[in-house]
Amino acid sequence: METRASVAIEGMDCPDCARSIERAVSELRGVRFATVNFAAGELLVEFDAQATDRAAIDGRIRELGYEPHGAEATAPTRPTGWISALLATARGRATLIAATVLAIGFTLDTYVDGGVGGALMLGAVAIGGYHSARSGFQALRLTRSLDMNALMTIAVIGAVLIGDWPEAASVVVLFALGNTLEAATLQRARAALTGLIAIAPTEARVRRNGDELTLPVGDVRIGDTVRVRPGERIPLDGQVTDGNAAVDHSPMTGESVPIDRSVGDEVLAGTIVVSGYIEARVTSLAGETALARVIRLVERSQSERSPSQRLVDRFAALYTPVVIALAAAIAIVPPIVLGQPFESWVYRALVLLVIACPCALVISTPVAIMAGISSLARAGVLVKSGAHLEALGDVRVLALDKTGTLTRGRPEIVEILAAAGQDLPPLDLLGIAAGVEARSEHPIGRAIVQRGAHDLAPPYSARDVSLVPGLGARGTVTIRGQDRAVTIGAPRWLRDGSVGETTSMRDRRDDGLTVIIVGIDGALAGEMLIADPPRPEAADAILAARDTGIRRVTIVSGDHRGAAGRIARLVGVDETRSDLLPDEKVAVVRSLRVAGDRVAMVGDGINDGPALAAADVGIAMGRGGSGIATEAAGVILMRDDLRGVAHALRVGQLTRAIIAENIAFALVAKILFLTLGALGLANLWVAVAADMGTSLVVTLNSLRAGSPREAVPTAEGERPPSRAGIA
Structure with a gap:
């Protein structure tokens, strides 16, 4: 099993x-x-x-x-301050004791009694070096390989054997202090991940059979009703059945403004009720909530090695044995072949052993990757692996789906036009149409009703309403005291088809607009122009993406040419590819990659899945996107805010730059101190300080990936339809 x-x-x-x-x-x-x-x-x-x-x-x-x-x-969780970190572990406390004993021993050796001072320094070696020696020996026994602990222990024992007790003790203390500093620094980076897990509630207040029970979230069943009061976290995903509340989604999506939730709305585990009270019917078990999926994605992203990390690991696997062989040659060849002093060349070999561990080089990539992924997760952008984060930093072409990605994905009325010779104003036409469509489930029908309610259109009641699939709705409406036959629908549906689409209507359709006519007693009374408007942030998101170095932006859509072209003009896209089937979208994405540029594809629908998988980086709209899209993508925008794309590109670029800086710095430092050690110009404690210092610098530099200068702007609330379109 x-x-x-x-x-x-x-x-x-x-x-x-x-x-x-x-x-x-x-x-x-x-x-x-x-x-x-x-x-x-x-x-x-x-x-x-x-x-x-x-x-x-x-x-x-x-x-x-x-x-x-x-x-x-x-x-x-260990403290991030280095003194607190020293006191928090047995190894740290041993380091402090060893440092104290070393200081006393060095003072006595210098000013009082060399014998007592030397004994104390040997004691410092034993106290401070025990944990490293134990770990190194066990690693050698179990894996048959020398790790940093083993190499450092060999160097210390060698220094003791040649009588350099002060240096042996100094090396032990510096090595332990360096590890503690590095651990405290790493803890800052790891805190971002543990903080994500910490927001998951462990208990829920459940109403069952009239009683309120406090249960572990794992014992809550689908269909149970949970109660959440102000200041409490929502324990599981669910649908509000009673009450209303302002809910803080920042732990999940980074949105800073609380969102109102009332009966019928969905709520997510880990979010916080700021004010109000709600009861919600549980729709997901503890391991299946949106938060649980986020945690799994982040954990998976941390376990997969990025291309840079795999390259560094392969180099490190060769580097250490080569340096150990060089150290052995330096210890043996000059004394035996050239008759040089044995002690000085052994000392040089010990210095090389300290430098043989590629810690700074190996750490150069994973900490930067973790910091970048954690930073994006806090901003509501989930990156599935380090490979995807690195690829983001090299993207130069951006392809976007239209419907649901660049647009809201739902129709809205953008303009109402009264026909010539009609004495009904546009607002009355809207009220009449809303009366006929009052019970419609069609997206366009709902858009008409919502616009009528928003614009406070005069109320009109319709009776004998009938729906004709593919054409529209008709009914009888009392207008100014007279019963009139009203028709709402496609232009071709007027007077049983005897009056069809006009030239102006065809022009508007070619411009990406859907034309809905209002007919009264068989005559054209007016037109409503329907469109799926772009997201409020779409144009700004495209500009922000260009600021990161994107050279080409393309719409890749299954919609017709007019609709795709209209959105392209509104948001500032370079070109459009329209009327595409899913496999044709894949072909377009592959053609964009032919020039050698990295391509990111942004989409939300089932039909976008293949194209997302074909791109160098697939980016899915997480909140409104389909399951297939989010599975195929390497990056998920939890806030459904397109500005997250530019933010992800910036963090990817910053992370790649930091990794390059870290690798270059670590290599230069290693080459420099290998040379100095081989020439006898560096002693043991300098080698330890250089090795641990390089690791610390690389770690601190990596943390910059977690603090990019620009964050995702706060998402704007949903904007109501504008009244400006009534003419």
Whole structure:
């Protein structure tokens, strides 16, 4: 029986630690797959439950000197201040004691008694180096490879054997302090992910059989009614059945303005009732809520290595053995072949061993990826993997679906025109049409009714209403005391087809507008121009995308040429491809990639799924998008705000730049100190300080990906239809 588990690991403070855990767990019988996400501090393992179990996996992790925690909870949060971090763990406290003993021993060795001072410095080595030595030995025993702890321990023992006790003690203390500083810095990045998990409520107040019960969310069933008071988080996805409230969606989507929710509206787990009171019928179980899906997506995105990370890992796998071989050659060849002093060349070899671990290089990518993904998640943009985040940074062509992506996806009246010779004003025509369409379920019928209610059109009642599929509706309306036969529908449907579409109507249709006629007693009384308007933020979103370096923007739509062209003109798109079937959309996306540019495709519908998968990066509208679109896409806009596209592109570009900076800095630092060490111009404690300092600089630089200078603007509320279209 195959079982998957996620294990949070406490005390994993360097990439070498992560690799040792990964290798050691993989050696267990029955383990099919094990990968450590160092940036998130987690192990993802798949194993045969009949051959091994979680206890064996946890035991193997403890053998290496780390503490595993179950999937139901993350590792305990450690302080981000470095002194607090030192005091929070046994290893940190041992480091402080070792530093104190070293200071006393160095003082005594210099000014009082060298023997006592030397003994104290040996004590500092033993106290401060115990945890590293234990972890390094276990890693060597279980994985048959040397990690950073083992290399550092060998260097320290070598320094002790050649009598350089002060330097051995200094190396131990500096190494432990550096690990603590790095761990405290990483904790800042990991806090963004654990914060996402922390917003998931663990309990719900449920009304059953007239009683109110407080239950774990896992015990709540679909159809149960949950109660939520002001200040409380909504425990599960549901539909409001009673009450109304202002709900803060910022934990889920980044929207800063609370949204009103009342009977019939959907609510999401993890969001907060700011004011008011609601009861909601549960529609999703605890593991199936939108929040649960978000958490799974973020966890999955952290476990998958990006292209840059895979490249660095391959380089690191070669780098360490090459440097160890070089250190061995330096220790052996000059004394034996050239008759050089044995002690000085061994010392140089020990310096190289300290530099042999590529920690800064290995950490250069995953922390930046994690910071970027976490930053986007807080802004309501979910990125499924580091590969997708890196690809975002290289996108130069943007393709967008029209309906539901660039537009709202629902028709609205943009203009009402009274026919020549009619004495009914446009507002009355709207009221008459709304009366006939009052019970219509057709999207255009609903648009007419909503516009009439918004514009306070005079109320007209219709009777004997009948619907004719594909044409429209007709009924009898009393107008100025007289019963009149009213027809609402397609232009061809007037006087039983004897009066069809006029030239002006065809022109408007070619311009992307749908024309609905109002006929009274068989004569044309007026026209209503219907369109699916662009999203309020669409034009700004296109401009913002161009500011990131997008060179070409294309509409890829299944709608007709007139409708696609109208939206293109309104939002500032370069070109349109219209009347496309799903497979034709795929062909268009592939043609856009021919020039070598990275292409991002933005869509929301089932028919967009293949094109989203064909693009270098697929971006789906998360709130209104189909399940197929969100599955095919690598990026999901939880707020359905197109400005999130430009924000994602900026974070992708920033992350790629940071990764390049980190790799370049780490390589230059390694080459520099390898050269200095081989020439005898760097001592042990300088090598340790340089190695740990480089790792710390790279980590701090990576955190910039989590704080881009520009954030997604606050989404505007839904705008009511404008009255300006009445003529």
